[in-house]
Amino acid sequence: MAKVESFTLDHTAVKAPYVRLITVEEGSKGDKISNYDLRLVQPNENAIPTAGLHTIEHMLAGYLRDRLDGVIDCSPFGCRTGFHLITWGEHDTTDVAKALKGALQDIEAATWDDVQGTDIRSCGNYRDHSLFSAQEWCRKILDEGISSDPFVRKVVE
Numbered sequence: 001m002a003k004v005e006s007f008t009l010d011h012t013a014v015k016a017p018y019v020r021l022i023t024v025e026e027g028s029k030g031d032k033i034s035n036y037d038l039r040l041v042q043p044n045e046n047a048i049p050t051a052g053l054h055t056i057e058h059m060l061a062g063y064l065r066d067r068l069d070g071v072i073d074c075s076p077f078g079c080r081t082g083f084h085l086i087t088w089g090e091h092d093t094t095d096v097a098k099a100l101k102g103a104l105q106d107i108e109a110a111t112w113d114d115v116q117g118t119d120i121r122s123c124g125n126y127r128d129h130s131l132f133s134a135q136e137w138c139r140k141i142l143d144e145g146i147s148s149d150p151f152v153r154k155v156v157e
C-alpha cells in the first residue's frame, strides 16, 4: 500500500491550532498544487462535534476563498481535529494561517443567514448543522491563536 505522509506525522508532537504544509505536487505541465494541514484542535485530546464541524466546513468553503487565492478544496479530517486545504500554487504557512484566522473570525460574526448550503437540495445531511457549536469552537481556537508552525508556537497576528 502507498505510504501517506499524513500518517508519518507524530500526532503527539504537534501543538494545535496550527497550519502545516503537507506537500507540493507538480503536474506534468509544471502547475503546482499544495496540500495543507489546518489543525484546529489538539489531536487525541479534542475533536469538534460533527454538526459544528459540518457548519465550519460550509463556511470555510466561502470565507477561505474570499481570503486566499487558488483554493481548490477544504475538507474535514475523519478524526474531526481539522481540515485538509488544497490550493493551486504555493502559499507561505503564515499567509494561510492569517487567512484561516480571518475566516474563523468571519464565522464568529456570522448569522444563520450567512451559512451556505443548509437545505435538502444543497447539502447531503442538512439536518446536521450547528452554527452555535461552530462559533463556540471558533472562539476557542482564536483564543489559543493559530501558529504557522506545527511544532513551535508561532501565532500569527
Ligand SMILES: [Zn+2]
Pocket (backbone or CB within 6 Å): 054, 058, 117, 122, 123, 124, 125, 126
Ligand atoms: Zn453539508
